[in-house]
Structure formats: structure tokens, C-alpha cells
Amino acid sequence: MTNQEQVDAVSRMQNYIHEHMHEPITLYDLSQVAGYSPWHSAKIFKQLTNKTAFEYIRDLRLSRAALVLRDQKTKVLDVALDYVFQSHEGFTRAFSKAFGVSPKRYADNPTPIKLFIDYPVRDYYHYKKGDRNMKEKKETHTVFVQVIDREARKLILKRGVKATHYFEYCEEVGCDIWGILTSVKDALYEPIGVWLPPKMVPAGTSIYAQGVEVSKDYSGKIPEGFDIIDLPPCKMMVFQGQPYEDEQFGEAIDDVEKAIQGYDPTVYGFAWAEDDGPRFQLEPRGYRGYIEAKPVREIK
Structure with a gap:
């Protein structure tokens, strides 16, 4: 059963991934910010996002890299290294598998592809609970x-x-x-x-x-x-x-x-x-x- 503590833990892991997008990220790092064991952190992350932590990190990095290739004149290798891929070849294989087109071809001719957009798990959790409007309004905002x-x-x-x-x-x-x-x-x-x-x-x-x-x-x-x-x-x-x-x-x-x-x-x-x-x-x-x-x- 999902509870608020688990939602908050996964939210902290999501935030950590965003803040360290260009650095190596380990399951131990995520477990430290989640406040659970590595095994339990991995379990609740998959439960709430439908991806393992490393699938999530990989897909997010590939999507961010795709936007760089789309909008900037830059070398594929530089983008690969910036998003923590170890080689041009490894990045090209992962990119091609994810989007059905090589990064070089995509950079030359950007067509719509299925980027991964990550959403805060907290938003969806509160909606499913039906408690979006449960808090008493204490003030009116402009x-x-x-x-x-x-x-x-x-x-x-x-x-x-x-x-x-x-x-x-x-x-x-x-x-x-x-x-x-x-x-x-x-x-x-x-x-x-x-x-x-x-x-x-x-x-x-x-x-x-x-x-x-x-x-x-x-x-x-x-x-x-x-x-x-x-x-x-x-x-x-x-x-x-x-x-x-x-x-x-x-x-x-x-x-x-x-x-x-x-x-x-x-x-x-x-x-x-x-x-x-x-x-x-x-x-x-x-x-x-x-x-x-x-x-x-x-x-x-």
C-alpha cells in the first residue's frame, strides 16, 4: 500500500536525479536521500514511477540530450559525455534504441520523437487519493x-x-x-x-x-x-x-x-x-x- 512517506521518499529521489543529472548516480546515493535501504528504495521507486531508477535516469538523460541535439550545434560525443555516457558508441546505441533514429541523424533532421517526461509522483498520488481539495483554505491568493x-x-x-x-x-x-x-x-x-x-x-x-x-x-x-x-x-x-x-x-x-x-x-x-x-x-x-x-x- 502506497503511503505519504513513500511518496515523499520517491519525490526526494526524483529531485536528486534532477540535481545530479550530469554526474554519476548510484542506488546508494538515492537510498541516502530516500531514507530507506537500497533494496526498499529501488522497490518503491519502481512501484510509483513504473520504471527502475536506472531506467528512469537513462530515459531522462537521453531525452534531455535529444533536446540539446535538436536545438544546439554540438558534437554527439560532447553531448554523450555531458549526460554521463561512457562513449559515443554506447550513447548512439542507447539513443537509437530509445527513439528509432541515431543521434547524428536526429541532429541533422529533428522529427517528433517520444521523449520521456518525468512527472512528480506526489501530484498523481494526491489525485488518486481524491484529496486535492481537502486542505482548508486559509488565505486567498492573488x-x-x-x-x-x-x-x-x-x-x-x-x-x-x-x-x-x-x-x-x-x-x-x-x-x-x-x-x-x-x-x-x-x-x-x-x-x-x-x-x-x-x-x-x-x-x-x-x-x-x-x-x-x-x-x-x-x-x-x-x-x-x-x-x-x-x-x-x-x-x-x-x-x-x-x-x-x-x-x-x-x-x-x-x-x-x-x-x-x-x-x-x-x-x-x-x-x-x-x-x-x-x-x-x-x-x-x-x-x-x-x-x-x-x-x-x-x-x-
Whole structure:
């Protein structure tokens, strides 16, 4: 049975891996930060992440290395050594096995690949427990609001079946779609979770999906199983909460969602325009606060 102590221990191991990404990491190192024996640390890590610690470290390093090869002019050997692979050959074998393309070929022609995106186990654990909203609210946090313009563009997306929010989507589709979206080199912005308006939801597909926006003239590769749709120009009202600690992610999301529900855009000369495009959320990151955006139109 998973308990909070085990979740916290695996969270500490995840943090340690991030902080020592470019250094050798041993099971003993992880057990020291977890506070359990090496055997038990390995057991609970696999239980909560569905990967052994060394599979997790390898996949994360390969994915980080892929982004370097995609975005920077650098030698494959230098990237291999920076991510603690012992040789060019070993790195090439591991990269090719993970992504189906050699690092050199990928660097020359970056196409969407299935990167590994690691998620804090604490987030999913609290959702599964159903206690995201259990803490009593002791204070109201400020939510900042601004309106931005979005030009005509396209959205590469992976649809679900019945999902209405992120965790349902993960259960239907998996939590690794973000990795493919992150690998799209010509993306205009970072990947997003979207709630699609009815006119963009074909029968038998979900309201909630995940995608990434590209230019209206995009002609690159569409990953297998993904769709691409046109998005018209629109205005988006962006709601951004205050920075938060990782364990407070549920409250941070609630603050923003409640602000949206109680917000009257007409006070500032706008009206909700759900049909103009998807409402979207950015990946929750504590340092910047939780962010959602909803389409609006100016009232003439």
C-alpha cells in the first residue's frame, strides 16, 4: 500500500536525479536521500514511477540530450559525455534504441520523437487519493489577468476518448504524450493541455486533449496517431496564479479555476468566446504559478 512517506521518499529521489543529472548516480546515493535501504528504495521507486531508477535516469538523460541535439550545434560525443555516457558508441546505441533514429541523424533532421517526461509522483498520488481539495483554505491568493492576441495557427494534438481533464486523459492515452509534443522543433510555444470547443470535437473523442501550436503554414511531420487542426486568430484572457511549493499544486490550480469561474470579463470590455478556440492550461510549474487561458472577444 502506497503511503505519504513513500511518496515523499520517491519525490526526494526524483529531485536528486534532477540535481545530479550530469554526474554519476548510484542506488546508494538515492537510498541516502530516500531514507530507506537500497533494496526498499529501488522497490518503491519502481512501484510509483513504473520504471527502475536506472531506467528512469537513462530515459531522462537521453531525452534531455535529444533536446540539446535538436536545438544546439554540438558534437554527439560532447553531448554523450555531458549526460554521463561512457562513449559515443554506447550513447548512439542507447539513443537509437530509445527513439528509432541515431543521434547524428536526429541532429541533422529533428522529427517528433517520444521523449520521456518525468512527472512528480506526489501530484498523481494526491489525485488518486481524491484529496486535492481537502486542505482548508486559509488565505486567498492573488491571480493576475491579462489579454493576449493569438494569430491564426495550427494545433497538433492527440485526442482521448472521454477525458475531461488531465488525469483522465493520462489514464486513457498515457502520460508520455508530452514528450512527443516537447520534441516538435517548430512549435510556437510550449505544449498545452486543451479543452476543445464542441465544433473541434469529432464524435467519439474527448473534450480534453494535449497538443502544441505551430504556424499556420506548418508542413512538417505529424506524429502517428495525432491530428492537426486550424485555429483562427483570437484573443485569450490569461489567468496566472502566484508561485507555489510543489506540494501545493492542487490549491494553486483551484485558486486559478475559481478565479475564472467568478470572473466577469464584461467589466473590462470583453465577453467569453468559447467557440473561438480551445481553453488551455500550461504545465504547472511552481516557480511561475499555475496558468490557464480562455478565449474572449472585445465587446463593440
